[in-house]
Amino acid sequence: PTRRSSDLFIRQLSYIPMKRLHGKVAVVTASTDGIGFAIAKRLAQEGAKVVVSSRHQKNVDNAISQLVDIGLKDNVVGTICHVSKAEDRKRVFDEAIKLGGLDILVSNAAVSPVMGPTLECSESAWDKIFEINLKAGFLLAKDAMPLFKKRGGGRIIFISSIAGYQPFELLGAYSVSKTALVGLTKAISNEVAYDNVTVNCIAPGIIETKFADQLTQEGPIRDHAISLTALKRFGTPEDIAGVAAFLASDDSSYITGETIIASGGMQSRL
Ligand code: NAP
Numbered sequence: 001p002t003r004r005s006s007d008l009f010i011r012q013l014s015y016i017p018m019k020r021l022h023g024k025v026a027v028v029t030a031s032t033d034g035i036g037f038a039i040a041k042r043l044a045q046e047g048a049k050v051v052v053s054s055r056h057q058k059n060v061d062n063a064i065s066q067l068v069d070i071g072l073k074d075n076v077v078g079t080i081c082h083v084s085k086a087e088d089r090k091r092v093f094d095e096a097i098k099l100g101g102l103d104i105l106v107s108n109a110a111v112s113p114v115m116g117p118t119l120e121c122s123e124s125a126w127d128k129i130f131e132i133n134l135k136a137g138f139l140l141a142k143d144a145m146p147l148f149k150k151r152g153g154g155r156i157i158f159i160s161s162i163a164g165y166q167p168f169e170l171l172g173a174y175s176v177s178k179t180a181l182v183g184l185t186k187a188i189s190n191e192v193a194y195d196n197v198t199v200n201c202i203a204p205g206i207i208e209t210k211f212a213d214q215l216t217q218e219g220p221i222r223d224h225a226i227s228l229t230a231l232k233r234f235g236t237p238e239d240i241a242g243v244a245a246f247l248a249s250d251d252s253s254y255i256t257g258e259t260i261i262a263s264g265g266m267q268s269r270l
Helices: 005-014 034-045 057-069 086-098 123-151 172-195 210-216 220-227 237-248
Strands: 025-028 049-054 076-080 104-107 154-159 197-204 259-262
Touching (some): 034 104, 057 076, 123 172, 154 237
Parallel strands (some): 025 049, 025 104
């Protein structure tokens, strides 16, 4: 039997989160749609002030108006940020500073521009994948540290993928970039612990967003993908947002260097 993620939607929307993040300021990259949007929404619902961003102004405007419509006007600001552009990364942090400083960084942007055997991935596609999926996260974390120090601590959350544990067929380079994020999480976490900063990572399974369209549209591929989950459904962006809110909050204060797999029970091993 399979279950649709939408069956659970009403429960998720009627759930009133605790205000665990009151007084905190968060930057969430790639947060105008999908998982990033759900994370921005949830952090704001829990009381944080959130800088919402992505590459296109119209997507930023649309996301902000959706958040304003559900009563989060005082908790969100929007700005353009293409994560591979230094001036854009500076802009999101400047927005956080205007809100009082930075406490939480969620590095969520990723691309998967090619499908095919790994050794047929062009050098330019490889570079783009690693620039956005890995290097931008590293650079964001680097620039976040001085801001965290001013606030006496902070939280870094990277968004990896189940594909980082078991490479997805035809998505080799993307999968390797997501494995590298697990390593980046471990490497940085040891080094910033003294500054009261925790660094953790989430590895989502298949989540119903535009990004996963090719797997989630009706048909045999969808059925097969669902059969790989123990829960017999795809994830929702809200499923991931709940994990992110936990990692952003004091409830996770003794967790660092870890990757939480939120995959509905898909097999994972490194
Ligand atoms: P999505 O629904 O397609 O949303 C993508 C978001 O990223 C949009 O807001 C887009 O807005 C923004 N974006 C794209 N490129 C960007 C860039 N270079 N800089 C800044 N923003 C950018 O994607 P998603 O499924 O939520 O994926 C989010 C993260 O989850 C990614 O790291 C992905 O690898 C990971 N993940 C997804 C799944 C899944 O099944 N969906 C599974 C595992 C991991 P603009 O177009 O305006 O830039």
